[in-house]
Amino acid sequence: MTPIINFAHRGASAACPENTMAAFEKALALGATGIETDVQMTKDGKLVLIHDETLKRTTGAEGLVKDYTYAELSGLDAGSWFGEAFRGEKLPLLDELLELTSSTGTVVNIELKNGVVPYAGLEQQVIETVHRFKMSGQVVISSFNHFSLAACKQIDAEIRTGILYMEGLYNPWDYAQTVKADALHAYRLAVRPEWVAEARAHGIVYHPFTVNSEEEMKALIDAGVAGIITDHPDVLAGLLQAKGV
Ligand code: G3P
Ligand code: MG
Numbered sequence: 268m269t270p271i272i273n274f275a276h277r278g279a280s281a282a283c284p285e286n287t288m289a290a291f292e293k294a295l296a297l298g299a300t301g302i303e304t305d306v307q308m309t310k311d312g313k314l315v316l317i318h319d320e321t322l323k324r325t326t327g328a329e330g331l332v333k334d335y336t337y338a339e340l341s342g343l344d345a346g347s348w349f350g351e352a353f354r355g356e357k358l359p360l361l362d363e364l365l366e367l368t369s370s371t372g373t374v375v376n377i378e379l380k381n382g383v384v385p386y387a388g389l390e391q392q393v394i395e396t397v398h399r400f401k402m403s404g405q406v407v408i409s410s411f412n413h414f415s416l417a418a419c420k421q422i423d424a425e426i427r428t429g430i431l432y433m434e435g436l437y438n439p440w441d442y443a444q445t446v447k448a449d450a451l452h453a454y455r456l457a458v459r460p461e462w463v464a465e466a467r468a469h470g471i472v473y474h475p476f477t478v479n480s481e482e483e484m485k486a487l488i489d490a491g492v493a494g495i496i497t498d499h500p501d502v503l504a505g506l507l508q509a510k511g512v
Contacts, residue, residue, distance in 0.1 A: 271512055272374050272494030273503045274301035276477045277318060281498040284325065284349035286316045287356040291364055298504030301374035303409075303476070303496050306361055306393060308386040313337035314361040314396060317345070320383050324348070326358070333384050361393065365400040375402065376452075376474070376496070378431065379410040390418045394426060407474070409452045420447040429474055433457060440469035450474050450493070455483060460490035467491060481506060488512060 278290025279297050286304055294302050305318040310333060322328040322335075326343040337360070346356030361377065368375055377397075381389050390408075397406050408419050409429035416428045429450035430436075430443055434457045443451060443466075451466060455475045463473050472493035478484055479498050484506055487495055497503050 269493065270300065271488060271492065271507055272301040272474070273299050273500050273507060274303045274374070274376055274474065274476075274494055274496040275299035275500040276303050276496045276498050277305065278302060279498075279500055281479075282501075284346045284353050284356055286318060286325075286359070287345055287353070288359050288363060288367070289346065289353055289356050291359075291367055294500050295367075295371060295373065297501040298508075299373070299500035301376060301494060301496075302364065302368065303376040303378060304361075304364060305378045305380045306389070307332045307380050307384070308389055308392070309337045309340060310334055311336040311338075312388075312392070314389075314392060315340060316359045316361060316364060318380070320380065331384070333386070361396050362400075365396065365402055368405070369400045369402055372405065374405055374407065374494075376407045376409055376429070379408060379412065379415050381415055382411045390415055391422055394419060394422050397426070398423075407450060409450075409474075413446050413448075416448055417446050431476075440466040440471045443471045444469065452476060452496070455487075458487065458490070458492070460486075463487075463490040463492055478503075 275294030277285035279293035283290035283293045304316045345358050346353030407427045407429050409431050411431045427449045429452040430448045431452040433454045439451050451473045455478045458475045474494040476496035478495050
């Protein structure tokens with residue numbers, strides 16, 4: 268049986284400031300076998316890992332990521348909002364995360380955050396970066412922007428993609444085939460065991476997000492999901508070990 272992928276959401280984001288190298292390193296230390304991250308593009312076309320289009324919440328700076336060069340952003344502190352111990356954590360580049368994970372076998376779920384800001388050429392650049400690290404087989408690209416997922420498959424038919432959605436998608440396994448996607452990155456409440464089975468029968472797997480209670484994790488494991496995206500990879504790692512999956 269293929270092991271269930273334990274995706275640390277934004278890294279180990281319950282223990283460390285989200286989308287920082289500290290959070291990614293902690294995820295690996297806590298037993299994550301996957302890391303989910305969010306990518307945006309700077310004014311000078313660099314791929315930077317940050318959830319929001321705006322800088323305020325995690326760095327205190329004004330304005331939008333897209334209006335700054337990476338040199339300007341690299342001086343920001345993305346750690347102290349979470350805790351003084353993390354002061355000085357930077358906004359990482361996608362390169363830095365891939366460098367960390369290329370030799371560990373960790374699956375990297377790169378979420379394209381292009382639902383609000385269009386970021387011309389984002390798909391091409393992310394895929395080129397993945398190829399540069401020879402990590403095509405180790406990556407799942409996801410997005411709420413499904414045009415973007417279709418574009419990824421046109422660039423590289425082999426790259427795995429996952430459809431992000433909140434609720435109410437009818438027969439998502441059929442829709443996944445329309446988008447040529449491999450996985451359903453469904454909001455945790457948009458998953459039912461019978462749908463997981465039906466998707467499997469169509470060759471499509473579920474990676475639900477963001478699942479933080481043990482009870483829900485157990486139910487999803489029993490339902491047959493292929494991966495779970497969680498803020499608590501340590502809790503999930505313990506469960507998977509206990510269940511031998
Ligand atoms: O990729 C799963 C999850 O990260 C999607 O929502 O807002 O946390 O990026 P969000
Ligand atoms: Mg995300």
